[in-house]
Amino acid sequence: MAFEGLAERLQGTMQRIKGKGKVTEADVKEMMREVRFALIEADVNLKVVKEFVKKVSERAVGTDVMKSLTPGQQVIKIVKDELTDLMGGEESPLQFAKKPPTVIMMVGLQGAGKTTTSGKLANVLRKKYNRKPLLVAADIYRPAAIQQLETIGKQLSLPVFSMGTDVSPVEIVRQALEKSKEDLNDVIIIDTAGRLHVDEDLMQELKDIRTIKEPDEVFLVVDSMTGQDAVNVAQQFNETVGITGVVLTKLDGDTRGGAALSIRSVAEKPIKFVGMGEKMDALEPFHPERMASRILGMGDMMSLIEKAQANVDEEKAKEMEEKFRTQTFTFDDFVEQLQQVKKMGPLEDILKMLPGAGKIKGLENAKVDEKQMGRVEAIIYSMTPAEKTNPEIISSSRKKRIATGSGTSIQEVNRLLKQFDEMKKMMKQMSGMTQKGKKKMKMPGFDSLFR
Known part of the structure; x- marks a missing residue:
């Protein structure tokens, strides 16, 4: 993914200054030294690097920043503003002719x-x-x-x-x-x-x-x-x-x-x-x-929202929300959700658009195994309509039949059934959760979709 090296260096530098209650000129100088190295390493034009560092430094050592309650966060905002400005400031829309074509x-x-x-x-x-x-x-x-x-x-x-x-x-x-x-x-x-x-x-x-x-x-x-x-x-x-x-x-x-x-x-x-x-x-x-x-x-929540709006059917989303709420979510719904998410692009890229995703250990190397996702779908397609709706009826003999039909193993069938059960439990927790005592929950184990 583009900018990974630069992002890692800059985020590390920003993190060191973020929580500081007081920022000195020496702190800014040290930070800008790191930023300069990061930009040069990313193959940014040297003249551009010098101009960028100069602009950020001048703004960062200003009285308003130094005496503010959150100087570290103010400096980060300045870096973000100047990075945005460096790349053009705002989106440049397509120019259409007044008279076609x-x-x-x-x-x-x-x-x-x-x-x-x-x-x-x-x-x-x-x-x-x-x-x-x-x-x-x-x-x-x-x-x-x-x-x-x-x-x-x-x-x-x-x-x-x-x-x-x-x-x-x-x-x-x-x-x-x-x-x-x-x-x-x-x-x-x-x-x-x-x-x-x-x-x-x-x-x-x-x-x-x-x-x-x-x-x-x-x-x-x-x-x-x-x-x-x-x-x-x-x-x-x-x-x-x-x-x-x-x-x-x-x-x-x-x-x-x-x-x-x-x-x-x-x-x-x-x-x-x-x-x-x-x-x-x-x-x-x-x-x-x-x-x-x-x-x-x-993160980049706006792009993530746009991707969802472009690829996810609104009516189906409402229907799915109702199924979550009433706990009538089936394996058919699971496959449908999987296909809608796949339309949005590689899952690892979607995850990286979430704010703070860079701090999640191992996410930078996360890679969704498309073949494994295909195996999950094959397991579900090998189930009967009754099994998809009521997975609790899936006995040992049924698991063997599903594994044979999908070209997978009984262990993989068991793993998917367990994940689906955990998901339903999570939905039950979410629907019964009150504003007073929210429990900290982790997403059910979709680790098998990653390699």
């Missing part, structure tokens, strides 16, 4: 993930903004680029305009604009060609495409794992072609996060979206404040 050009080097990101963006525009996008295959040089975009279009049930490799990209875009008028597409996403490095031919082609119709957005797609090179590429593309925003891919990978923290400040262009996985819905609008909260271990 909105034209979005996707530019960048080869291997950054332009074609896949074009498909993801089209999917976001359709789902979140209720638009009717048209994908345009204007990369006639890379082998199989057109075929890749057509495959993505088919997978998402989205139209793709292509004319093969013998027609110039300029002509392809010109005809795509005409086609969009016929089919009433209100957004056109142009997947342009990339190169292994910036060259004159590539830049000229992009300029020629821009002359057909001035795009509303020009998104530079950069691989966040390239670190400082991503910042350099952003500068080059902006100076030569002109970009309106950046899309960072692979931010869920093993990246130090330097590009995300440097690119806004150096290239002076906002990060519009971030790729957080391989799935076609794994593209998120970039929220600087939320990302700053994640880095500092404060």
Whole structure:
């Protein structure tokens, strides 16, 4: 996950100062030394690091902070504010044309993930903004680029305009604009060609495409794992072609996060979206404040709520709440809940959005075993309707049959039954709990879902 090293270093530093009743200039100086090392280690641009440390230091040693009742927490707030500001301050929304179609050009080097990101963006525009996008295959040089975009279009049930490799990209875009008028597409996403490095031919082609119709957005797609090179590429593309925003891919990978923290400040262009996985819905609008909260271990409840709203059926949620309350929750409901949660993305990523999750020992290495989740579902699917509703009737012979039918062991069946029983007990405790004497409870053992 992006920022893990940086987050760990910063959270450790913040923790040491958080509870201090008095903060001295020496404390701030020591803390900023640690912050500086953490940012450099994360491959943040050196000029950006110096400016960041200077701003935080100046604000942190102010009289208002030093004499406040909670100076440690005030300093942490300053770090969060400056981190947010460094990444752009606030979300930079998509710019739509006043008169359709909105034209979005996707530019960048080869291997950054332009074609896949074009498909993801089209999917976001359709789902979140209720638009009717048209994908345009204007990369006639890379082998199989057109075929890749057509495959993505088919997978998402989205139209793709292509004319093969013998027609110039300029002509392809010109005809795509005409086609969009016929089919009433209100957004056109142009997947342009990339190169292994910036060259004159590539830049000229992009300029020629821009002359057909001035795009509303020009998104530079950069691989966040390239670190400082991503910042350099952003500068080059902006100076030569002109970009309106950046899309960072692979931010869920093993990246130090330097590009995300440097690119806004150096290239002076906002990060519009971030790729957080391989799935076609794994593209998120970039929220600087939320990302700053994640880095500092404060969680990201807003993103978590949005994920839930987008993936969890509201009516079913109400129905499930009623079943929790009346203790009529069955194994069928259990599977349904499991599938709804899986739609929200990797469970370990969801857990990390909870405030204070960084302090939970072992969570940084928590990995949900998808195969094990599949085995749990197989066990439940091997039960009869009566067994799913009343698991207490499951005798030894029934357990043997369920294990054989699901390709699992009797021990695994026993473990699931025990977990389900613990869950029902917890629900009973929760429904009978009074405000006066709340008991501290732990979640029932889903440890078998982790490895």
